[in-house]
Amino acid sequence: MESIISYDLPSMRYDQIDISNTGRTHSVISELDIQILKAQINSIDLRIRHEIISKILDLNNLGEDWDSYGATKITVDAIAKAHYFISKVAEDKNLILKLPSVSPEPNGGILLKWYKNNSEFLVWFTAKEEHYIYLESVMGVREGSKVGSMPELLIIFKKWAGRY
Amino acid sequence: MVEKIPNDNHLHRRVSSVNYDSRTGKCTEGTYLLRIRDNKKEEYLSVDWAERAKLEISRRDPNNPGRIFKIAELVVEEPLKLGLAVDHIPTSKNLAHAGISGKDLFDEVASLKIAAQLAEKSIMR
Secondary structure (H helix, E strand, C coil): EEEEEEEEECCEEEEEECCCCCCCCEEEEEEHHHHHHHHHHHHHHHHHHHHHHHHHHHHCCCCCCCCCCCCCCCCCHHHHHHHHHHHHHHHCCCCCCCCCCCECCCCCCCCEEEEECCEEEEEECCCCCCEEEEEEECCCCEEEEEEEHHHHHHHHHHHHHHHH | CCCCCCCCCCCEEEHHHHHEEEEEEECHHHCCCCECCEECCCCCCCEEEHCCCCHHHHHEEEEEEEEEEEEEECHHHHHHHHECCCCCCCCCCCCCCEECCHHHHHCCCHHHHHHHHHHHHHEEC
């Protein structure tokens, strides 16, 4: 039978001590351990967030004709929208922020693409228009639509992130 | 002379390093989206007919040959399967020039879906 014991030690308070049915202690988790783990997770989230935002901001350095076919510069609007989207996703404590592919599109917009298991979520932040285009792909089948607002896009993204 | 490009031939399109995803080894969707020029979308995606072109020339920006790009290679059949057309459009400077066209390329959602499918089917050279 497994049991959980809570007690205080003079030097450190232990919240959980699991004892296996052989009577041998096999794991000890202290409050300090939990705080350290939480801090590590937060620092990973922060690092990923900075990395994504840095990649988005780097697109501002692309000049005209960056693709040799006449692509235009990435617009400030597209950068601001992608930046805002990442900030909102990072604020959501129910989501684990993963590193997307960040790439430009030739009309001044930005594409972010996440991979998870056998699915993908691609979002297109257009250069100027106040709408977003997304595509979900499951096992190679792609479905997508145009959405008119950032809150609506966030809901769709969260559903995808929670599903896969 | 304009020729019919066989379905099993290949098309080459330049890919900027920012449109290359090193995690997947593929080009990203931006490679296959039409550009807007003078408030009007391009009529087709410019490509080179690989069997009639030299890879080392296709890699170079025609307006600035010092700029060298990666190349995405597609079998002609792939855009055809998506309902697009592939035409040989030779120019005085590039006899291997060709174009991928179709009305779906003018719709944002449909064009993104097509771009994703073409990027997935492309092999990087």
